[in-house]
Amino acid sequence: MFDPVQLRTFLTVAQTLSFTQAAHRLGLRQSTVSQQVRKLEAAAGRQLFGRDTHGVELTEDGEAMLGFARTILEANERAANWFTGTRLRGRLRFGASEDFVLTRLPEILEGFRRDHPEVDLELTVELSGTLHERLRAGRLDLVLAKRSEDRPQGRLVWRDRLVWIGGERLRIDPDRPVPLIVFPPPGLTRARALEVLERHGRPWRIVCTSGSLNGLVAAARAGLGVMAHTRGLIPPGLVRVPERAGLPDLGAVDFVLLHGERGRRDGPARAAAEALAAAVLAGGDRLQRAPSR
Template sequence: MLDLVQLRSFVMVAQTKSFTLAAERLKLGQSTVSQHLQRLERGLGRRLVDRDTHLVRLTVDGEALLPHARQLLALERQAAAQFDADAPRGPFRFGISEDLVSGQLPGLLEDFIADYPSVDLQLSVALSKTLAEMQDRGELDLVMAKRRIGEQRGDAILREPLVWLASDPEAVLAKPALPLIVFPPPSLTRLLLMEALERNGTPWRIVCSCQSLSGLTAAARAGMGVLVQPRSLAPAGLREIVPPALPALEDVEFVLVTSRSADHATVTAFSRKVRDRFGKGFALRHETS
């Protein structure tokens, strides 16, 4: 018989790749989480996790168990929600910045849909300022986006440095005008990088403007120019260009912004999912965008 408490610890370790982080998010002692894993392994007669001082990763048997463990835990939560009169339900309109659509977003949405089947989740992806305008018009209940340091809109989750990225930094830096790969206005990232270049007196030209991060990434990987992204979101295959080769960029903050008319129970449940997933850091690096 599989123990749901043990499975919960196993899934959190798999998600965070850390016994320490898993214990923090489950509000348990690290030794308790370790005991849960050991008992689960003994009960199954299989080793589920390889761990050393630097790395925690699932074994082949651990990878095989993970989807079943998630499904069992989701069924437990769904059963509890079925008899909870205050459980989230009804339409929920969520907007997210284009920067954040890869990484852990698919898993976040999958978990939320599985846990709250009575919620009708509606997703919008756009630039941060566009999402803010949609929310002001009453079109979105919750927005996850970027803001400039010092702005007050939203509840900050974490602060991230913006960095310059290119597939071949030496080649793009050798050009007489820096070739830029950017989102169109009203992109905050575009605004901050251009302000930095103007302050520094660096000549530039736009070689690619695209609404889609995947399109910008493709152009950067092809060597067309430089792309600016939060460091934790830097696509694979690109190298960071550090000052003084190019001017330092401002940090940005990722925030959750709730509409006054939004259902409190639904927003609270989704916000909890975000914080459980990302904790003190996003770990959002994506390899295929």
């Protein structure tokens, strides 16, 4: 009933909430993307997107279609792999920042391991800045991380905003330096937080540094201070710092997939990297649409 090509286009638009960005990612004309979405809406007999001058949003039926589309496409891929006898093999060195590993990434990796059991997957969990460095050094084949300002390349998975978070009882004294809970260098959220505070002339002091997200979350829950974090991935027990605290806006952050040289040139590694990249992109709507707190 539903065309897999149209379903993939639908998922891409849902991930980006932009027909223009979806067309760029898919290598299609924007008119083609719009046409495929209209055909899918006609097949479903429901409107899947709400469109106005401000942007694109999923309708209630569009939200429902997300789960159906993923299930249909995953089933198609498993069936195709079974009957064509294709089996991915080789070693794949994948790096992901801790934000993802503690939230939605496990289900994506579980599906990849189920579909490609002969791929030797090596997972590295690190700060985004460290992952970028290891990718440049040839120590990783594929990376899922925040976009680095000095490396603007990469396939967009989703975009979110950085916000200040802390414990529910935390109160910020406007007459004292902002107490910061941060990753060590080269953490990208750390760099953004310090740059924004400096630009707005807001004094700050570091009260906790940890290379582990669990360590940062524990410090924040204890009320030691505030931390910069992705709005859609706020850990349980922490909340957004209210605007009345007067902390400056941290702006948006992009989460991207980047291929290393070996992941582009080596045959088995390239095939495995492309398969995992496709799984991450297909699940990007789950990450992007994680409930905000």
